[in-house]
Amino acid sequence: MSAPIPKPGILDIAPYVPGRAKLAGVERPLKLSANENPFGCSEAARAAFLTGSSELALYPDANTSRLRAAIAEKVNLEPERLVFGAGSDEIFAMAAQAYLGPGENAVQPQFGFAAWAIAVAATGARMVSVHEPDYVTDIDAMLAAIDDQTRIVFIANPANPTGAWLPFSEVERLHASMPTRVLLVLDGAYAECAYDIDGFSDGMEWARNKSNVLVTRTFSKVYGLASLRIGWAYGPAPVVAALDRIRLPFSVSRAGEAAAIAALADDAFVQRSVEAFKQGREALADALQAKGVRTLPSATNFVTAYFGDAKPIEAQFAQRGIIVRNLANYGMPNWLRISIGAPAEMERVVEALSTFSPV
Ligand SMILES: Cc1ncc(COP(=O)(O)O)c(C=O)c1O
Numbered sequence: 001m002s003a004p005i006p007k008p009g010i011l012d013i014a015p016y017v018p019g020r021a022k023l024a025g026v027e028r029p030l031k032l033s034a035n036e037n038p039f040g041c042s043e044a045a046r047a048a049f050l051t052g053s054s055e056l057a058l059y060p061d062a063n064t065s066r067l068r069a070a071i072a073e074k075v076n077l078e079p080e081r082l083v084f085g086a087g088s089d090e091i092f093a094m095a096a097q098a099y100l101g102p103g104e105n106a107v108q109p110q111f112g113f114a115a116w117a118i119a120v121a122a123t124g125a126r127m128v129s130v131h132e133p134d135y136v137t138d139i140d141a142m143l144a145a146i147d148d149q150t151r152i153v154f155i156a157n158p159a160n161p162t163g164a165w166l167p168f169s170e171v172e173r174l175h176a177s178m179p180t181r182v183l184l185v186l187d188g189a190y191a192e193c194a195y196d197i198d199g200f201s202d203g204m205e206w207a208r209n210k211s212n213v214l215v216t217r218t219f220s221k222v223y224g225l226a227s228l229r230i231g232w233a234y235g236p237a238p239v240v241a242a243l244d245r246i247r248l249p250f251s252v253s254r255a256g257e258a259a260a261i262a263a264l265a266d267d268a269f270v271q272r273s274v275e276a277f278k279q280g281r282e283a284l285a286d287a288l289q290a291k292g293v294r295t296l297p298s299a300t301n302f303v304t305a306y307f308g309d310a311k312p313i314e315a316q317f318a319q320r321g322i323i324v325r326n327l328a329n330y331g332m333p334n335w336l337r338i339s340i341g342a343p344a345e346m347e348r349v350v351e352a353l354s355t356f357s358p359v
Contacts, residue, residue, distance in 0.1 A: 013121045016114055017329045019339075026321045030348060032339040033325040035160065035190075035302050037224030039273055039342060042266035045225065045259040052255025060257060062249040067230075067257045070264050075204055077234050083243045086251040088189060088216040088231030091243070092154070093119040095214060098242040099151045099183055100125035106152040107145045109137040111162050111330055113187060116154045125151070135162040135296050135304075139174045146178060153178060156187035157203075158194050161330050161337050163281075163298030165194050168201035175213065183239065186215045192222040192270060193277055194299040204234060211236050221301065222273050223263040228256035277301040280340035287350040302339045310336050313356060320352045 019033025040046070064084040072079035085091040092115055100106060102124035108116055110132040120127045130145045132138055137155055146153065155174070158165040175184055191202040207213040214235035220226035230252055235243075252260075263269070277300070284303045285295040294306040302325075307313045310326060314336055317324050325337040338349065 007124065009121060009124055013118055014329070016118055019325045020323050023318055023321060023323060028321075030322045030341060030345055032302075032341055032345070032349070033323045033337075034226070035221060035300070035337075035339045036226050037222060037273055037301070038340070038345060039224065039269075039276065041224035041259070042263045042269040044266050045223070045263035048262040049228070049255045049259040052253075052258040055254050058254060060250050060252055060254040064252045064257055067232075067252065067260050067264075070261045071232060074264055075234075077204065077208075081234055081237060081240050083233050083235065083240050083247065084252045085231045085233075085247065086229040087220060087226075088187065088218045088233070089115045089119075090229075090248075090251055091214075091216050091231050091233045092116050092185065092187075093122070094243045094247055095152060095183065095185055095239075096120050096123050096125070097246055098239075104149045104151050105147070106154060107142060107150055108154040109142065109159070111135065111159065111332065112154055113156055113160050113189075114329065116185075116187075120152070132162070136164045137166055137170075139166075139170050142174060143177050146182060150179075150182050152183045152185055154185045154187065156189060157200075158190045158299040160189065160300065160302070161304055161325070161327050161332065161335075162296050163300045163302055163304050164296060165197060165200055165299035167199040168203065168206070169199070171201075171203060172206070175210065178212070180212045182212060184210075184213045186213060188215060189218045189221055190300040191217065193274055193301055195274070196278075197299055200299070207234060212239075214239055219260050219263060222270055222277075223260070224269075224273070225256070225259055225263060228253065228259055230256050230260045273301075276343070277340045280343070280346050284338060284340065284346060284349065287353060291353060302337050304332075304335055304337045306335050308334055310334050316356050317349075317352060320348070322349060322352060 023029040096119035100123040105126040106120045107128045117127045130141045188202045194200045216233040219230040296304045327335045
């Protein structure tokens with residue numbers, strides 16, 4: 001019997017591999033595999049979500065007007081230049097769908113965030129991955145990779161899975177030498193974690209007068225609302241207009257929108273989380289380095305560490321009920337990525353590490 005055949009290339013796409021969430025025989029594993037917020041979310045956000053539960057029968061506002069206004073006011077942006085999606089993942093997919101097709105390409109650093117490549121491949125275009133010497137985006141090599149068929153350049157600052165951050169001058173240098181017909185997608189999923197670093201910028205203000213920059217953000221990380229799937233982007237009016245033509249109308253739920261508005265207003269929660277991530281990643285890096293394990297400098301809520309042979313270490317964590325992220329699907333099979341948990345959880349991690357052999 002014949003079956004419907006997907007478009008060429010669709011079945012060549014390697015499915016997204018999320019961080020593992022389960023361990024056989026462990027009822028409540030310590031999940032440090034998806035860079036979630038171990039402190040949950042703002043209490044005000046949770047309350048707003050619960051209030052929203054009385055309106056589950058209603059469609060959301062297709063323009064996400066209230067959250068749009070709240071972000072525009074807080075971040076000082078033009079509300080009409082914002083676009084929303086089911087996580088920033090959906091915004092990458094929209095950008096790819098709007099700007100790429102067969103015969104064209106997008107450019108990313110070698111260890112680019114996995115969802116970008118899926119979004120690109122789904123359009124029939126090709127992703128060009130540019131070598132990252134020592135796990136940091138190489139701007140000159142990125143520029144050299146841009147050709148006449150390039151339509152999008154993706155970078156994340158800070159980056160996942162490396163945790164690396166670029167001085168904003170490097171982002172500016174990339175942009176300054178790119179053709180303006182190429183869209184620069186600047187993924188700021190972890191930007192809040194890096195605000196205190198000298199030389200870092202999320203690029204929001206800078207993007208205001210650029211014709212080809214789309215800055216993406218998410219409520220999934222520091223705001224602790226990963227389950228609600230709320231991402232947003234700020235871009236030039238024509239780019240936003242293009243995405244608006246193809247976006248699904250109701251990606252942001254009503255209760256999700258209400259929760260995000262409350263989360264946005266809770267600066268204290270964000271600040272506490274950012275501070276805890278900083279302390280946690282420094283303590284974890286120290287503990288790993290004390291054992292002779294190389295860690296990549298991180299400006300995020302995770303630490304990426306080199307174990308030579310990562311699988312046995314991952315297994316030893318699992319024996320102690322701890323799930324970390326194996327980075328084999330990122331082409332980093334000897335590395336593990338460990339999300340920062342609450343302080344007591346990190347004590348468990350360090351304690352577990354002290355018993356491992358060989359590390
Ligand atoms: C660099 C980067 N960008 C984007 C995302 C996706 O976030 P969202 O939950 O908004 O789709 C992640 C999630 O892990 C990420 O690490």
